[in-house]
Amino acid sequence: MKKEFCSTKGNIKFAGTHLIIELWNGKYLSSLPKLRKVLQEVVKICGATLLKIDLHKFSPSGGISGVAIIKESHISIHSWPEYEYAAIDIFVCGDIDPYKAIPVLEKRLESKNIQIVELKRGVFNVTEDKIIHKEK
Amino acid sequence: MKKEFCSTKGNIKFAGTHLIIELWNGKYLSSLPKLRKVLQEVVKICGATLLKIDLHKFSPSGGISGVAIIKESHISIHSWPEYEYAAIDIFVCGDIDPYKAIPVLEKRLESKNIQIVELKRGVFNVTEDKIIHKEK
Numbered sequence: 673m674k675k676e677f678c679s680t681k682g683n684i685k686f687a688g689t690h691l692i693i694e695l696w697n698g699k700y701l702s703s704l705p706k707l708r709k710v711l712q713e714v715v716k717i718c719g720a721t722l723l724k725i726d727l728h729k730f731s732p733s734g735g736i737s738g739v740a741i742i743k744e745s746h747i748s749i750h751s752w753p754e755y756e757y758a759a760i761d762i763f764v765c766g767d768i769d770p771y772k773a774i775p776v777l778e779k780r781l782e783s784k785n786i787q788i789v790e791l792k793r794g795v796f797n798v799t800e801d802k803i804i805h806k807e808k
Numbered sequence: 809m810k811k812e813f814c815s816t817k818g819n820i821k822f823a824g825t826h827l828i829i830e831l832w833n834g835k836y837l838s839s840l841p842k843l844r845k846v847l848q849e850v851v852k853i854c855g856a857t858l859l860k861i862d863l864h865k866f867s868p869s870g871g872i873s874g875v876a877i878i879k880e881s882h883i884s885i886h887s888w889p890e891y892e893y894a895a896i897d898i899f900v901c902g903d904i905d906p907y908k909a910i911p912v913l914e915k916r917l918e919s920k921n922i923q924i925v926e927l928k929r930g931v932f933n934v935t936e937d938k939i940i941h942k943e944k
Contacts, residue, residue, distance in 0.1 A: 687886070687888050687891070687895060688895065690828075692826075692927065692929075694929065723864050726860055726877055728859050728877060737859075737877055737882065739862075739877055739882055741862055741875055745886050746875055746884055746886070748875075748882055748899075750824070750881050750882070750899070752930060755930070755932065757823060759823060759824065761897070761899075763884075763886070763895070763897075793828075793830065793886075794830065794893045794895055796891065796893075
């Protein structure tokens with residue numbers, strides 16, 4: 673089978689980059705049209721290819737779960753408006769730069785309190801000498 | 809607004825538990841019906857409430873992206889069958905135990921090589937003395 677691992681950085685081969693985003697003091701976190709628009713804008717600015725967006729609103733809190741499935745993996749948001757908090761994940765492969773999403777989130781959700789943790793998913797091969805998972 | 813933070817553990821209040829699952833040496837990772845069934849079974853065994861499942865298959869690799877939106881957040885899988893690898897996320901709030909999913913993944917995808925990282929999302933209040941994010 674053709675080997676098409678998605679991302680490389682130096683000698684590191686990996687499947688994708690996953691940003692774990694903690695957003696506090698955010699606004700509009702119970703607005704379906706707003707969060708749909710934010711997801712669309714994030715997909716666009718990252719240069720990803722949108723396959724589907726789904727949003728669901730919960731009562732009585734007004735919290736929203738939204739997932740954009742993109743060709744390069746997914747972007748999700750789960751909001752707790754009663755705490756002005758949203759858990760946002762941006763999982764991408766290939767040449768996509770997920771950090772381009774951050775200014776959009778800051779601006780559209782009016783948050784100045786965003787923390788980010790970056791994970792590499794599916795780390796395959798670190799150096800020529802130290803194989804984590806052998807190529808088949 | 810009513811305060812309904814989803815999860816507590818001792819003095820820790822937080823929005824949800826997020827398992828980052830790295831699955832290697834897995835089988836059936838290019839089978840849409842298989843991965844749909846796995847997502848359904850994981851939702852069921854965790855006692856979560858399914859809202860929607862979406863799966864997309866990519867060519868030429870045969871990789872699949874699947875997301876189950878649940879009332880308690882989401883479960884996602886992205887597979888790279890050419891490396892027998894899948895990135896799986898289980899993000900839940902409330903009393904759901906996401907670890908119940910692991911034996912299902914092991915059995916159904918025939919993998920004996922699963923690593924798990926657990927994250928708490930939206931950590932709100934650690935002790936009475938040390939407030940991370942103040943209640944409104």
